[in-house]
Amino acid sequence: MLALAVARSVALVAAGLVTLVAVNPADASPTNPEYSQNSASYVVAGVNDYADRNRIGGTGAAIDSVVNGRANVTATPEEARRIQRLGYRVIRAQTEGFPAADAGYHDYAEMMAELDRAAKAHPTIMRKLSLGKSYEGRDMPLIKISDNVTEDEDEPEVLYGAHQHAREHLTVEMALYLVRLFTEQYGKDPRITRLVNSREIWIVPDMNPDGGEYDIVGGQYHNWRKNRQPAGDGYRGVDLNRNWGYKFGCCQGSSPVASSETYHGPRAFSAPETQRLRDFVLSRRVGGVQQIRAAIDFHTYSELVLWPYGYTERPSAPGLGQDQQRTFATLGGILAKSNGYTPEQSSSLYITDGSIIDWLWATQGVWAFTFEMYPGSPDKGGFYPPASVIAEQTARNREASLLLAEYADCAYRVIGKQQQYCPR
Known part of the structure; x- marks a missing residue:
C-alpha cells in the first residue's frame, strides 16, 4: 500500500x-x-x-x-x-475563521462577472455556456476554449472541474486561473497556443453554487460541504462526490444517513448538479466514442494527486487492468512531480464510493484524476486558506494542467504503449 x-x-x-x-x-x-x-x-x-x-x-x-x-x-x-x-x-x-471579508476570493456573482468579461475579451477562442440550473436555480457555467470555439472539431477533449464541495473555495479560483491561462496566453505562449489549437478544453468553474453561497452567508464561513437540496428528516444536502452512478453506495465509502457529511443521496444522480454534469459528459459521446479523454476534478485539501478506483483498495479491478493501472500511476506520478503533491490511488487514503473519477473512468474511459489542493495540513488554513495564497497555489498546478491536456491524445504514451492502444 x-x-x-x-x-x-x-x-x-x-x-x-x-x-x-x-x-x-x-x-x-x-x-x-x-x-x-x-x-x-x-x-x-x-x-x-x-x-x-x-x-x-x-x-x-x-x-x-x-x-x-x-x-x-x-x-x-x-x-x-x-x-x-x-x-x-x-x-x-x-x-478560528479567516476575516469575514475575504476579498481575494470570488463569490458566485463575482465569478460569473469574471467569466463574462473573459468571454467578451476572447470571443474567438472562448464561449461561456451553461450546464443547466442548480437545485436553487443558479446557472452552472460551462466554459469552452478552442481555436474554432463555435465548431465541434475532431480533437481530444479535456475537462477541468471544480467546487463539488461547497467549502472548497480555492478550487473556484483554480478554475478561473485556468480560464485566464488558456485565453490570455493564447498567441503569446507557444505551448498554450498549440494546446488551444489542438484540443477542445472544457472548464466547469462551479459545480455547487448553492452550497458555496450558503457557506459564506452572513459574511462568515459555515463549514458547509454538500449541496442544498432537502435530504429528509429536516436536513439538507447531498455530498455531490458520493452521488455518481458507478459503485454508488457500495462499499461503506459514503453514508445513507441524511445528516451525514458524506450522505450519498437516495439514489445515484439524485442531485441536479451531478445530473447536469453527467448529461454534458454523455453528450460528448460522438458515434459511441467519448471525446473527453482526460479530466481533473479539483478539491481541497491535502496536496494529493488521486486516480481510480476509490471504491476498492485493489490496484486492478474490472475495467482497470495492469496497463491501465500502470498508466494512471505513471501519469499521476508525473503530474505530482510537477506540483509537489503526493500521488496515490484514491482508495489508498480511504474508501470512497460514488465518486466522479470512478464514474468517468469506469463508464466513459476518461483518464480522470482528483487533485486535492493546498494546504497539506489543517494548521495552514484547512478548507479556508487566506486569500494571499491564491495566486501561488493556483499557479502551482499550471504545469500539471498543461501536461494532462498534452497527454489527452493518448495517455498510454507514458508507458510506451501508444502503438498498441492509439494506433492512429
Missing part, C-alpha cells in the same frame, strides 16, 4: 489556530439542521493505519486529513459518538 499521503511531520495544534474541546455527549443531538446539521470539526486520535481510516469513514464522518496519527474529520455529534464507540479518542476542534 502506498504511504499515507497526508502524513506530514506537522504539529496538529498550531498556537492560536486550534483549540481542543472534549466531546460532550449531552450535546449530541442535532438542534439546527439548517446549519451544517450541527456538524463540526473533530480530531480523532489513534488513527494509525488504513483499517482505522476506513472504520472512521464508515461512520459517515468526512475525513479531511490525517496528520501524525490523528484524523481531522467533519462529523455530526452522532457520528462523533459512533467513532468514540469504536474505541477512538475524539476531541472537538474549534478553528
Whole structure:
C-alpha cells in the first residue's frame, strides 16, 4: 500500500489556530439542521493505519486529513459518538475563521462577472455556456476554449472541474486561473497556443453554487460541504462526490444517513448538479466514442494527486487492468512531480464510493484524476486558506494542467504503449 499521503511531520495544534474541546455527549443531538446539521470539526486520535481510516469513514464522518496519527474529520455529534464507540479518542476542534471579508476570493456573482468579461475579451477562442440550473436555480457555467470555439472539431477533449464541495473555495479560483491561462496566453505562449489549437478544453468553474453561497452567508464561513437540496428528516444536502452512478453506495465509502457529511443521496444522480454534469459528459459521446479523454476534478485539501478506483483498495479491478493501472500511476506520478503533491490511488487514503473519477473512468474511459489542493495540513488554513495564497497555489498546478491536456491524445504514451492502444 502506498504511504499515507497526508502524513506530514506537522504539529496538529498550531498556537492560536486550534483549540481542543472534549466531546460532550449531552450535546449530541442535532438542534439546527439548517446549519451544517450541527456538524463540526473533530480530531480523532489513534488513527494509525488504513483499517482505522476506513472504520472512521464508515461512520459517515468526512475525513479531511490525517496528520501524525490523528484524523481531522467533519462529523455530526452522532457520528462523533459512533467513532468514540469504536474505541477512538475524539476531541472537538474549534478553528478560528479567516476575516469575514475575504476579498481575494470570488463569490458566485463575482465569478460569473469574471467569466463574462473573459468571454467578451476572447470571443474567438472562448464561449461561456451553461450546464443547466442548480437545485436553487443558479446557472452552472460551462466554459469552452478552442481555436474554432463555435465548431465541434475532431480533437481530444479535456475537462477541468471544480467546487463539488461547497467549502472548497480555492478550487473556484483554480478554475478561473485556468480560464485566464488558456485565453490570455493564447498567441503569446507557444505551448498554450498549440494546446488551444489542438484540443477542445472544457472548464466547469462551479459545480455547487448553492452550497458555496450558503457557506459564506452572513459574511462568515459555515463549514458547509454538500449541496442544498432537502435530504429528509429536516436536513439538507447531498455530498455531490458520493452521488455518481458507478459503485454508488457500495462499499461503506459514503453514508445513507441524511445528516451525514458524506450522505450519498437516495439514489445515484439524485442531485441536479451531478445530473447536469453527467448529461454534458454523455453528450460528448460522438458515434459511441467519448471525446473527453482526460479530466481533473479539483478539491481541497491535502496536496494529493488521486486516480481510480476509490471504491476498492485493489490496484486492478474490472475495467482497470495492469496497463491501465500502470498508466494512471505513471501519469499521476508525473503530474505530482510537477506540483509537489503526493500521488496515490484514491482508495489508498480511504474508501470512497460514488465518486466522479470512478464514474468517468469506469463508464466513459476518461483518464480522470482528483487533485486535492493546498494546504497539506489543517494548521495552514484547512478548507479556508487566506486569500494571499491564491495566486501561488493556483499557479502551482499550471504545469500539471498543461501536461494532462498534452497527454489527452493518448495517455498510454507514458508507458510506451501508444502503438498498441492509439494506433492512429
